Every structure is written in C-alpha cells, then in structure tokens.
Amino acid sequence: MSQNWSSKETKSQNQPVAAGQKRTRNDEGNKVTVVLGAQWGDEGKGKVVDLLATEADIICRCQGGNNAGHTVVVDGKEYDFHLLPSGIINTKGISLIGNGVVIHLPGLFEEGDKNEKKGLKGWEKRLIVSDRAHLVFDFHQVVDGLQETERQAQEGKNIGTTKKGIGPAYSSKASRIGLRVCDLLGDFNDFSTRFKNLIHHYQSMYPSLKVDVDDQLKKLKDFAERLRPMVRDGVYYMYEALHGPPKKILVEGANAALLDIDFGTYPFVTSSNCTVGGVCTGLGIPPVNIGDVFGVSKAYTTRVGIGAFPTEQLNAVGELLQTRGHEVGVTTGRKRRCGWLDLVILKYAHMINGFTAVALTKLDILDVLDEIKVGVAYKLNGKRIPHFPANMDILHKVEVEYETFPGWKTDTSAARKWNDLPAKAQNYIRFIENHIGVPIKWVGVGKSRECMIQMF
Ligand code: GDP
Ligand code: IMO
Ligand code: MG
Numbered sequence: 001m002s003q004n005w006s007s008k009e010t011k012s013q014n015q016p017v018a019a020g021q022k023r024t025r026n027d028e029g030n031k032v033t034v035v036l037g038a039q040w041g042d043e044g045k046g047k048v049v050d051l052l053a054t055e056a057d058i059i060c061r062c063q064g065g066n067n068a069g070h071t072v073v074v075d076g077k078e079y080d081f082h083l084l085p086s087g088i089i090n091t092k093g094i095s096l097i098g099n100g101v102v103i104h105l106p107g108l109f110e111e112g113d114k115n116e117k118k119g120l121k122g123w124e125k126r127l128i129v130s131d132r133a134h135l136v137f138d139f140h141q142v143v144d145g146l147q148e149t150e151r152q153a154q155e156g157k158n159i160g161t162t163k164k165g166i167g168p169a170y171s172s173k174a175s176r177i178g179l180r181v182c183d184l185l186g187d188f189n190d191f192s193t194r195f196k197n198l199i200h201h202y203q204s205m206y207p208s209l210k211v212d213v214d215d216q217l218k219k220l221k222d223f224a225e226r227l228r229p230m231v232r233d234g235v236y237y238m239y240e241a242l243h244g245p246p247k248k249i250l251v252e253g254a255n256a257a258l259l260d261i262d263f264g265t266y267p268f269v270t271s272s273n274c275t276v277g278g279v280c281t282g283l284g285i286p287p288v289n290i291g292d293v294f295g296v297s298k299a300y301t302t303r304v305g306i307g308a309f310p311t312e313q314l315n316a317v318g319e320l321l322q323t324r325g326h327e328v329g330v331t332t333g334r335k336r337r338c339g340w341l342d343l344v345i346l347k348y349a350h351m352i353n354g355f356t357a358v359a360l361t362k363l364d365i366l367d368v369l370d371e372i373k374v375g376v377a378y379k380l381n382g383k384r385i386p387h388f389p390a391n392m393d394i395l396h397k398v399e400v401e402y403e404t405f406p407g408w409k410t411d412t413s414a415a416r417k418w419n420d421l422p423a424k425a426q427n428y429i430r431f432i433e434n435h436i437g438v439p440i441k442w443v444g445v446g447k448s449r450e451c452m453i454q455m456f
Contacts, residue, residue: 004033004292005052005055005292006291006356028286029242029243030241030242030243030244030247031249031289031291031292032060032242032249032250032289032290032291033052033249033291033292034250034251034253034290034292034294035052035250035252035296036256036257036296036349036355037253037255038256038295038345038346038350038358039256039297039298039303039345039346040258040302040303040304040307041255041259041303041304042069042302042329043296043298043359044071044361045070045252045254046070046080046252047452048296048361048452049072049085049086049087050072050074050087050089050449053085053086053087053093056090056093056249056250057092057093057094057247057248058093058094058095058096059085059088059094059095059249059250060085060095060249060250060252060283061083061084061085061095061098061101061252061254062100062101062278062279062281062282063254063255063272063273064102064166064270064272065082065103065104065136065164065165065254066082066083066107066108067082067164067166067255067331068081068082068083068255069329070254071447072089073448074089074448076448077118078447080330082111082330083097084097084108084111084115084123085252087252088120088123088126091121091122091126093126094126094127095127096127096128096130097127098130098133098234098282099131099234099284100133100281100282100283102135102136102165102169102173103134103181104135104136104140104141105227106138106219106223107164109226127230128230128234129181129230130181130232130234130235131180131181131231132180132181132233132235132284133180134169134170134173134178134179135178135181135183136166137165137179137195137216138165138211139165139199139209139211139216140168140172141163141164141165142165144165144166144168146206147161147168158306159268160305160307160334161270162331162332164331166271178198181231184223184227185228195213199211199213235284238283239284242285251279251283253279254272254274255270255272256349257274257345257348258303259274260274260352261273263275265307265308266390266392267392268306268307268308268392269307275352276353291356293353293354294356294357294359295353295355295357295359296358297341298360298365299341299362299363299365299366299428300325300341300362300365301341301342301345302321302336302338304329304334304337305334307392308392308395308396309337309339310398310400311340313339317338317369318337320368320369324368325338340372340373340374340375340400341374343374343376343432343436346358346436347388350437356438357439357440358433358438358440359442359444360432360443363412364411364413364444364446364451366407366425366428367407367409367412368409369409370409371405371407372428373402373405374428374431376401376435377400377401378400378401379400380397380399382399384401403431407424408423408424408425408428410422412445413445413446415453416453418455421453441456
C-alpha cells in the first residue's frame with residue numbers, strides 16, 4: 001500500500017543547509033499526507049485515516065475539537081473518536097494533537113478511557129499534545145448553548161452546533177483572552193487569575209452563567225498532571241519529524257470544507273479552517289511539506305444542523321438514504337439530513353484544497369435505488385450561475401440541475417475490486433471523477449477496513 005504515501009525520500013533531505021546556501025526543492029523534507037472532508041462532514045474520514053494509519057509513523061489532528069466524530073470499525077468492533085486522532089488505533093504510530101485544535105480535557109480523557117475499555121491499549125503513551133493548543137472549558141460549552149438559545153430568540157433559528165464549546169473557545173483565542181496548554185502547565189496562580197478573568201468576561205455577557213470556580217480549578221490542576229507527560233512543543237516536534245529520517249505522516253482533517261469558517265456556508269459553519277490551509281496553521285508546517293491531499297466524499301450528501309443544502313431530498317429518497325445509511329450524528333445523535341451528491345460543492349472543495357485524489361464512500365447505500373441523481377450545476381432565475389455562491393440567500397434560492405443515472409440494483413457490499421462492481425456503478429463513479437477532474441482512489445462499500453476498493 002506504499003503507493004498511498006507521498007513522503008518524499010530524496011537523498012539530500014536530511015542534510016542541513018549551509019549558511020548562505022539556498023534550500024532547494026530537494027531538501028524540503030518529508031511530506032505529510034492529508035485527509036479532508038469535502039462536503040458537510042461525516043464523509044467517512046475516520047475510515048480513510050484508519051486505512052492509511054496502519055502504515056503511518058505519526059497521525060495528527062490540526063483543527064477542530066470534539067465536535068468531530070470519526071468512526072473506525074476494526075475486527076467488527078466500532079470505535080468513535082472525537083479529539084483523539086483515529087489513527088491512535090495503530091499501536092506502532094504516534095498521535096499528535098496540534099496547536100490548531102481546541103481541547104476539552106475532560107472530553108479527551110473520557111474518550112481515551114472509554115476506548116481503552118474497548119481494547120485500545122496504551123494510548124496515553126502514544127499521544128503528543130501541542131503546548132500551543134487552546135483549551136475548551138466546561139463554561140465554553142455552557143456558553144455555546146446560551147448562544148444557540150440567543151440566536152433562536154433573536155433570529156428564529158440557531159446554527160445547530162454540537163454544543164461542545166468550539167465557537168466560544170475559538171472566540172476566546174481570537175480575542176486574545178484564551179488559555180493554552182502551556183498556560184495550564186506553567187504558573188498555576190497565574191493560570192487561575194486568567195481563568196477567573198475569562199469567566200468574568202463571559203459572565204458580563206451572560207449574567208446567568210454560573211461557574212464553580214474552585215471546583216473547576218481543582219479539576220484542571222489534576223488534568224494538568226495527567227497531561228504533562230504528553231505535552232511537547234509541536235512546532236519543533238513536527239520540524240524534526242519532517243527533516244529527520246523518512247517518515248509517513250498523516251493529517252486527519254476534522255469537520256469539512258463546507259463547514260470551514262472562511263469557505264463554508266457561513267454563518268452555518270464551525271469556527272476553524274477545515275480546508276488545507278488549516279493543516280499549515282494548525283501544525284506549524286510550511287505548505288511545501290504538504291504532499292497528497294485526499295478528499296473524502298460520500299456517494300450522496302448529508303448535513304447535520306441548520307443551513308442551506310441545495311440537493312437535500314425531503315422525500316422518500318432522503319428517508320431511504322437516512323435509514324439505509326444509518327445517518328445519525330456520532331457526536332450528537334441527531335438525524336443527518338440527506339440528499340443527492342452535489343458536484344458543485346465537490347468542485348468548489350477541490351478548488352480550495354487541491355485534492356490529489358478522492359475517496360468516495362458509502363456507494364453501497366445507493367444499491368437499492370431505481371435511479372440516482374447527481375447535482376451538476378446551480379441555476380438562479382432559470383440561468384446557470386458560474387460560482388458556488390457566498391451569499392446564503394442565493395444558495396437557498398438556487399435550483400439544481402441534475403444528471404440522472406439508472407440504479408444498478410445489485411448488492412455491492414462484497415465487491416473488493418473495480419471489476420466486482422456492476423457496470424452501472426462504474427459508470428456513476430467515472431462520471432463523478434470526470435466531472436470534478438480528480439481521480440477516485442478508493443470506493444467504499446461497507447463500514448469495515450476491507451470494504452474499500454482501491455483503484456490505483
Ligand atoms: P467522519 O466524521 O468523516 O469520520 O465520518 P463518520 O464516522 O461521522 O460517519 C461516517 C459513517 O459511515 C460511519 O458510521 C462509518 O462507519 C460509515 N461508513 C464509512 N464508509 C462507509 C461505506 O463505504 N459504506 C457504509 N455502509 N458505511 C460507511
Ligand atoms: P466530522 O469531523 C458534521 C456542524 C454542526 C453545526 C456546525 C457548527 O465528524 O465530520 P460546532 O459545534 O462546530 O460549532 O457546530 O458544524 N459540524 C459537523 N457536522 N460533522 C462534523 O465533524 C461536524 N463538526 C461540526 O453540526 O451545524
Ligand atoms: Mg463524523
């Protein structure tokens with residue numbers, strides 16, 4: 001499976017560059033392989049990461065927090081990961097939570113302990129946490145809920161966040177009042193003062209916010225000691241990994257392109273960059289070290305939470321996709337909204353991320369349909385529009401132009417290679433590939449590791 005990796009093994013990569021000498025393209029170091037969501041999340045990133053992580057030396061998260069919910073099925077056992085990289089299952093690899101991630105410490109330890117009970121051994125020894133990562137506190141999660149209530153009251157609709165405190169924690173970070181892992185592990189008196197100031201800041205906005213400060217500080221002090229052995233300077237760690245001996249380094253994107261704070265369906269988005277730029281800022285690595293970028297897309301589309309969804313099917317097709325696809329959120333247990341595949345959004349996600357290949361998951365869910373539609377363009381007032389619109393009023397109004405394919409009406413779940421797939425399914429896949437202009441490298445036909453057809 002080594003053709004999956006983009007680590008660059010050039011002879012000069014480990015040589016230091018002499019003073020005054022210019023670095024050349026040959027001494028850039030190892031490349032990281034990136035897995036990113038290409039739709040509105042839950043595309044099956046965890047499964048793709050798991051597939052690659054069996055060979056990885058380092059598996060990194062670079063953004064988001066425990067709003068993510070990534071499922072991995074190994075030997076019939078299902079694991080869900082929220083803050084821990086899904087690759088932590090690989091006992092030979094090191095997992096890293098980068099500076100761009102926002103960490104809720106109770107959530108992190110609860111997740112690790114829960115998975116340990118399922119058989120995940122020694123995860124704490126294999127986890128590195130960046131000292132620059134920001135912390136999500138319990139009150140950030142309460143504020144997340146209060147903000148949702150406020151949105152509902154003021155605008156008649158909320159975002160439908162996961163209530164994991166992601167927005168408030170990234171706001172604290174951007175307001176320069178947030179607290180980082182290095183602050184927690186430094187002078188605790190200083191940390192306590194800043195923690196109280198932060199609470200005060202939120203209480204001035206939300207007078208109903210109650211926090212038991214002493215209890216919180218006591219818990220945080222205990223967490224700090226459990227966390228301390230895992231904490232490193234992430235920038236230096238990554239630099240050494242990139243410029244040391246050849247290594248296979250994997251980055252697991254959380255959330256997805258259409259939920260990106262800059263490029264997603266704002267304001268119905270999350271609060272981080274879930275596109276490729278977030279890999280550089282969330283790990284402290286240069287763009288030149290980005291190798292393959294694998295986009296993950298379902299063979300149809302889903303969305304959790306509120307916001308425009310042009311190909312949504314509020315009918316029997318949507319219901320079938322929801323029930324057959326078990327489309328229920330891993331983090332919140334909410335039903336996912338379902339619709340046809342939308343190639344306008346996939347092309348847009350590709351423009352931003354520069355996918356080198358795509359993993360198309362859940363093809364098997366379409367097995368029973370008589371016909372299958374794919375959105376190929378948007379029209380406004382009867383005329384095709386050339387862009388994916390930034391304005392949500394426009395996105396709500398677009399009409400979708402569809403291409404219709406006959407269903408293959410055959411069980412694909414046992415297919416293990418391209419030739420095992422019915423011709424009509426092959427036709428569907430080739431159409432998607434040609435339309436977005438990116439090769440499809442994997443096709444998913446079931447939950448487990450083996451149910452991934454590798455095309456090249
Ligand atoms: P992630 O957030 O992108 O990692 O995706 P989730 O884990 O939230 O949701 C994807 C769901 O689809 C999980 O329940 C996976 O086990 C499941 N899944 C992934 N790939 C396939 C596939 O090819 N076929 C089927 N039937 N299920 C899949
Ligand atoms: P994975 O990594 C699906 C959605 C939420 C909400 C919006 C903002 O599993 O694909 P937030 O709590 O981040 O402030 O919520 O973003 N959302 C996701 N939807 N999969 C995810 O992650 C998501 N992460 C956030 O439902 O609409
Ligand atoms: Mg998910």
